[in-house]
Amino acid sequence: MKKLPLSKSVCMKPAGAPKRGERNDTRRLTAIAFLVAVALVVSLIESALPSFPLAPGAKLGLSNIAPLFALIMLGVGDAYAVMILKCLLGATLGGGLTGLMYSVPSGLVSLTVEIVLMKLVFDKMSVAGISLVGAVAFNAMQVLMASAITGVDLVILLPILMAAGLLAGAFTGLLTYYIVKKLPYSVYGSAVG
Amino acid sequence: MNLETVKRVKKSKPFTVIDAVIVAVLAALIGVISWLVFRAPSAETVVITENGVSHEYSLGKNAEIKLEHMTVHIKDGYVWVTDSDCRDGTCEHTGKISRAGQSIVCLPNNFVITINGKGDLDWELGRQ
Structure with missing residues (x-):
């Protein structure tokens, strides 16, 4: 079934009897909304926990499961949608819109890296492997953005946060893999129509 | 994508040999960067x-x-x-x-x- 871009189907379809494509899009929308909601709750809980003493700002990043899951279950565009919504709403709810300047570029870079790897080398590389490369890219980008925006040289954080990203990315990737593996096909069927 | 990808993920292994290679490369990169960053302040x-x-x-x-x-x-x-x-x-x-x-x-x-x-x-x- 051919997928329509979200915006078109949401804004331009006339009201009336639902067609097959429309129902599909409603399900995709619901799946996206669900994933974003879960990501937000997880990241809110996570931000309440104390951070690691060695690496300031380092988190497990459990909410990054959502975009990766969307990439596997739905597709490239929807994964970007989940990532951007997660960043925007996360900043709005969690306070600190300045965080957007770090999280949006980092999120986009890491998701793009993951998409390229998924398209090119998946099967040879596992979901966990792809996730950890994405997480390292995320953290590296975040340090560079922070250095660029604050004007303070933060390269000293680069190796620590890259190592933290490696571990956290492997963990969240493995978690995503097992979630995808254990969920029955009926779940995906109901989400993708 | 969609179900085909889900199928492929379900069939895939949790870790692969390439993963190990990538992890080794990244660890080496992190090592080099930390060496560059941390040795700098000495005896300046x-x-x-x-x-x-x-x-x-x-x-x-x-x-x-x-x-x-x-x-x-x-x-x-x-x-x-x-x-x-x-x-x-x-x-x-x-x-x-x-x-x-x-x-x-x-x-x-x-x-x-x-x-x-x-x-x-x-x-x-x-x-x-």
Whole structure:
């Protein structure tokens, strides 16, 4: 079934009897909304926990499961949608819109890296492997953005946060893999129509 | 994508050989970066040259050096100039320097501050 871009189907379809494509899009929308909601709750809980003493700002990043899951279950565009919504709403709810300047570029870079790897080398590389490369890219980008925006040289954080990203990315990737593996096909069927 | 990808993920292994290779490469990269970052501060000195006469100070030791035309501050690995009496004030506008190879220059007073160090981190990262 051919997928329509979200915006078109949401804004331009006339009201009336639902067609097959429309129902599909409603399900995709619901799946996206669900994933974003879960990501937000997880990241809110996570931000309440104390951070690691060695690496300031380092988190497990459990909410990054959502975009990766969307990439596997739905597709490239929807994964970007989940990532951007997660960043925007996360900043709005969690306070600190300045965080957007770090999280949006980092999120986009890491998701793009993951998409390229998924398209090119998946099967040879596992979901966990792809996730950890994405997480390292995320953290590296975040340090560079922070250095660029604050004007303070933060390269000293680069190796620590890259190592933290490696571990956290492997963990969240493995978690995503097992979630995808254990969920029955009926779940995906109901989400993708 | 969609169900095909889900199928492929379900069939895939949790970890692969390529993963191990990638992890090794990333670990090596992190090692190289941390080596570059952490070795830099060792034995760095601040050299103040006024009219061709040089004095050396340790970057690691906080100091406030009052000179004829200005005051040089060394604090927590940063060096900067205040109270310059020259009117273009370039030395003050240079701001704080902290890395090997950086310098503060005042031409009217024939005055140069440079940070010397073994680790030329700035060169390696493509900055000056």
